[in-house]
Amino acid sequence: MGPSSIMRLLAILFFMAAGGISHAAEVIPKEYKLKAAFLYNFAKFVEWPASAYSDAGSPVVIGVLGRNPFGAELSNAVKDRKINGRPIEIKQVRTAAEARGTQMLFVSAGEERNFGAFKNSLGAGILPVGESALFANQGGTIIFNLEGDKLRFEINMAAAQRSNLKISAQLQKLATTIHR
Amino acid sequence: MTFRNRPIKHKLMFITMMTSCLALLLACSAFVIYEQFVYREKLSQELNSIAGIIGDSCASSLSFDDPASAEKSLQSLGHQKSIIAAAVYDSQGSLFARYLRPEAPDAFIPPVPRQNEYHINRNHAERFRDIVLAGESIGTVYIRHDMLELHVLQRNYMTIAGVILLVVSAISWVISSRLQRVISEPVASLAGVVDHVTRTKDYSVRAAKQSEDELGQLIDGFNEMIFQIQHRDAALELARNELEHRVEERTSALASSLSILNATLESTADGILAVDFSGKILSYNSQYALMWRIPPDVLDRRNDAEVIALASSQIKDPERFAHRIGELSISEGGESSEVIEFLDGRIFERHIKPQRVDGSNVGLVINFRDVTARHKTEAILRDSENFLSSALDALSAHIAIIDERGIIVKTNAAWDRFARDNSYRGNHYGLGECYLSMCDSPTGDFAEEGSLVAAGIRAVMAGLTNEFQKEYPCPSPTEDRWFVVRATRFGGGGPVRVVVAHENITARMHAEAELEKFLRAQLENSRRAGMAEVATSVLHNVGNVLNSVNVASSMLAERLRKSKLTSLSKVADLVRDHEGDLAAFFTGDPKGRQLPGFLSKLAAHLSVERESALSELAQLQDHIEHIKEIVNMQQGFAKVSGVTEKLLVADLVEDALKLNSSSLARHEIVVVRDYQDIPPVTLEKHKVLQILVNLVRNAKQACEETHHVEKTLTLQISSDDGRVSFVVSDNGVGIAPENLTRIFAHGFTTKPGGHGFGLHGAALAAGEMGGSLTVRSDGSGHGASFTLELPMQ
Numbered sequence: 019m020g021p022s023s024i025m026r027l028l029a030i031l032f033f034m035a036a037g038g039i040s041h042a043a044e045v046i047p048k049e050y051k052l053k054a055a056f057l058y059n060f061a062k063f064v065e066w067p068a069s070a071y072s073d074a075g076s077p078v079v080i081g082v083l084g085r086n087p088f089g090a091e092l093s094n095a096v097k098d099r100k101i102n103g104r105p106i107e108i109k110q111v112r113t114a115a116e117a118r119g120t121q122m123l124f125v126s127a128g129e130e131r132n133f134g135a136f137k138n139s140l141g142a143g144i145l146p147v148g149e150s151a152l153f154a155n156q157g158g159t160i161i162f163n164l165e166g167d168k169l170r171f172e173i174n175m176a177a178a179q180r181s182n183l184k185i186s187a188q189l190q191k192l193a194t195t196i197h198r
Numbered sequence: 199m200t201f202r203n204r205p206i207k208h209k210l211m212f213i214t215m216m217t218s219c220l221a222l223l224l225a226c227s228a229f230v231i232y233e234q235f236v237y238r239e240k241l242s243q244e245l246n247s248i249a250g251i252i253g254d255s256c257a258s259s260l261s262f263d264d265p266a267s268a269e270k271s272l273q274s275l276g277h278q279k280s281i282i283a284a285a286v287y288d289s290q291g292s293l294f295a296r297y298l299r300p301e302a303p304d305a306f307i308p309p310v311p312r313q314n315e316y317h318i319n320r321n322h323a324e325r326f327r328d329i330v331l332a333g334e335s336i337g338t339v340y341i342r343h344d345m346l347e348l349h350v351l352q353r354n355y356m357t358i359a360g361v362i363l364l365v366v367s368a369i370s371w372v373i374s375s376r377l378q379r380v381i382s383e384p385v386a387s388l389a390g391v392v393d394h395v396t397r398t399k400d401y402s403v404r405a406a407k408q409s410e411d412e413l414g415q416l417i418d419g420f421n422e423m424i425f426q427i428q429h430r431d432a433a434l435e436l437a438r439n440e441l442e443h444r445v446e447e448r449t450s451a452l453a454s455s456l457s458i459l460n461a462t463l464e465s466t467a468d469g470i471l472a473v474d475f476s477g478k479i480l481s482y483n484s485q486y487a488l489m490w491r492i493p494p495d496v497l498d499r500r501n502d503a504e505v506i507a508l509a510s511s512q513i514k515d516p517e518r519f520a521h522r523i524g525e526l527s528i529s530e531g532g533e534s535s536e537v538i539e540f541l542d543g544r545i546f547e548r549h550i551k552p553q554r555v556d557g558s559n560v561g562l563v564i565n566f567r568d569v570t571a572r573h574k575t576e577a578i579l580r581d582s583e584n585f586l587s588s589a590l591d592a593l594s595a596h597i598a599i600i601d602e603r604g605i606i607v608k609t610n611a612a613w614d615r616f617a618r619d620n621s622y623r624g625n626h627y628g629l630g631e632c633y634l635s636m637c638d639s640p641t642g643d644f645a646e647e648g649s650l651v652a653a654g655i656r657a658v659m660a661g662l663t664n665e666f667q668k669e670y671p672c673p674s675p676t677e678d679r680w681f682v683v684r685a686t687r688f689g690g691g692g693p694v695r696v697v698v699a700h701e702n703i704t705a706r707m708h709a710e711a712e713l714e715k716f717l718r719a720q721l722e723n724s725r726r727a728g729m730a731e732v733a734t735s736v737l738h739n740v741g742n743v744l745n746s747v748n749v750a751s752s753m754l755a756e757r758l759r760k761s762k763l764t765s766l767s768k769v770a771d772l773v774r775d776h777e778g779d780l781a782a783f784f785t786g787d788p789k790g791r792q793l794p795g796f797l798s799k800l801a802a803h804l805s806v807e808r809e810s811a812l813s814e815l816a817q818l819q820d821h822i823e824h825i826k827e828i829v830n831m832q833q834g835f836a837k838v839s840g841v842t843e844k845l846l847v848a849d850l851v852e853d854a855l856k857l858n859s860s861s862l863a864r865h866e867i868v869v870v871r872d873y874q875d876i877p878p879v880t881l882e883k884h885k886v887l888q889i890l891v892n893l894v895r896n897a898k899q900a901c902e903e904t905h906h907v908e909k910t911l912t913l914q915i916s917s918d919d920g921r922v923s924f925v926v927s928d929n930g931v932g933i934a935p936e937n938l939t940r941i942f943a944h945g946f947t948t949k950p951g952g953h954g955f956g957l958h959g960a961a962l963a964a965g966e967m968g969g970s971l972t973v974r975s976d977g978s979g980h981g982a983s984f985t986l987e988l989p990m991q
Contacts, residue, residue, distance in 0.1 A: 052263075056262060059258075059261035059262060062261060062331055062332040063258060063261070099334070100333065100334075101332045101333075102332050102333060103333065169263075186258070188254075188255070188257060188258035189258055189262075191258060191267060192258050192259065192262050192264050192267055
């Protein structure tokens, strides 16, 4: 057994130890890791009306309504990233007022009631993203769904138009269903 | 044939075509290269933009991890046949989606992307491009593009360029083949002229100028050059001809002088031998071989020793000869002569002269002359001189021979004796003295004779007379002497020599006196004899005429005997018988009735008879008159000349015929008259008549003796140059040639009863009148022709 084989063995042992440690702290399913990335990416394919930002340097704010299923994943995903020069901010949203200060609002499963409570007061310029059929029925704009282990989404174009949002054809192309 | 040796025409065309094709090729190449460059640029941009489009369309797929949609986007490249492969990598560099053209076997996709790279090589172009979304690089697109299109394009370009090249070549061939003539045709024409000139050497041709460019100048220059050549050629030809002519002249002059030399050498009677100083024979003439009796083959061999041996064997003194030959080789130059005597008596003179070439002696020319004959002649001459002297001495005449100045060069013994006897006081009896001066200055009684003799001798010397002769008295104290001096010139072309001979002719002078006496007596006798001859002539003539008289009178008698006078007496008797009844007789009687007619006939007849008788009588009278004349003439012979009178010669000839007319008629001789019209001539009528009568009678007799059927006597009269000619010719017996010469001699006759005086007298008479009588006959049986020619006074 040469020195390189020893080094590899040592590396495996190290990673097994590290995984054991993080898993022990908080277990975030892979699904939400993907959803966190998707949220960030949606921001790239959606054009908000000018009124949605207070100024040119104001950040893209992604609000997570109620429970945060991403743990720190979402914050990590957008950390040090910018979209068209705008920094990205993750915000924990509880109230409608807080919601109105965001550009994108993630409604996780189980939070549909809360969202239903103030969805009509949100006004234009906010993109609601959910993950349940209920959310879809509530008139959510982008809805995640899973096809096997593949994360996919539906787009409600009528809702998007109501919110005065332009969703890029690129994004529409990837949608499993587009509601009009 | 290499390009260098091709005709200019081809070169021009080739250059033109090469230039245009090369230009075209360059243009095409530039175009192709530019096209390729542009294509690559375009390709790069195109690939970039395609990569951009693909990147854009795959950005969402990458973002949302949807390789299927990315592949779907990549599938859209399927309509771009040139793109053989494409791929999308994620931001980690992993292959996210890919596209391979189905029929592309060499499709290859690199496993790891590279940053915004563009590669192009011969077969394909590759492009990597980052996919940037919202300012963030989220992946890479890779596109691989093949170069088939470029290749096809390039092939097409090549094809087009080839076709254009072909077309341009064809067009440029056509155009250059037309345009090249502007240059090649003058050059070809010039080359043709040059070729012609080279082949035929005919410099009279000229190249035609077609332009004023450098070719024109070239042709002008060529023409000028050829013109000068032609001129020089002509001058050369002239000079050559002149030279040839001169060479010919010199050659012919040389040949002529050579042939003259050879002919001279061969024609000379001398033997000529040319030798060099060693005695070797260089040349000889045939006379030399003949004279020395040396066979030609010996000489041909140039065998000198043999020649010398042969020569030595023939001469009297061979040792001296050999010695002289030895001397030849050392004597270079001097001329010499000597005499060589042969054993057979011949004598040669040998002359040696040096042979010079350009002033230096190269040999000797030896001339041999056969002087045997001369020596003999000289001996004979000496003999004859001796003989002459002896002969002169033997002569009784005193002889001196003087030269052209009168100096006495020779005298004979008689001369010397005379001088001695007559006490001549000079030396050598006058030998060496001038005889003419002696004659010019004599003394004594005969001074005049002396100068006459001198003048006569001078005349003979000058050739004015052949001989001078003078008799002169030279009385000695004791006797009456006579001499004759005779001066004669020597004949021939030698120096003037005159023989002066004095001969004592005293004896001859005495004899001559005697002879003169004798001759005078003889002369008298002769005259008498002449008279007798004349008398005979007269008698002969009278006899002739008397004959005619006799004939005429007998004819008259005959005619009278036959006269019709008897018939008249019968009529008278008849009338007398009827005296009583005359009227009845004349009317009733038949006889009486016829009587008047008979009488008139009778009268006519008698009248004719009378005429005839009168005519005969007249002729008779003529004859008698003739006799009278002859008699008168005979009387006149005593005188010196006869009586002349002016008369018509035709009448004279007619008289001569008349005198013979009776016999001419009897013998049926035809008389032909051919008289030229001549004015009256002064002649001694009777002498001429006598001659003519004689000639006519002779002709008549010649005709009588022949048996010709046609006897013809022809009489011709003509005048020419102051002389009148009578020709009496006949076709009678003729004269034998041997008699022609003596026919006029006294006493010559062929007739039995002839006395041979007629023709002799006639010839004498003709001579007395200053004329001549000649005869011509072609021989016996061919007639004769006598011509009497007299001067017309």
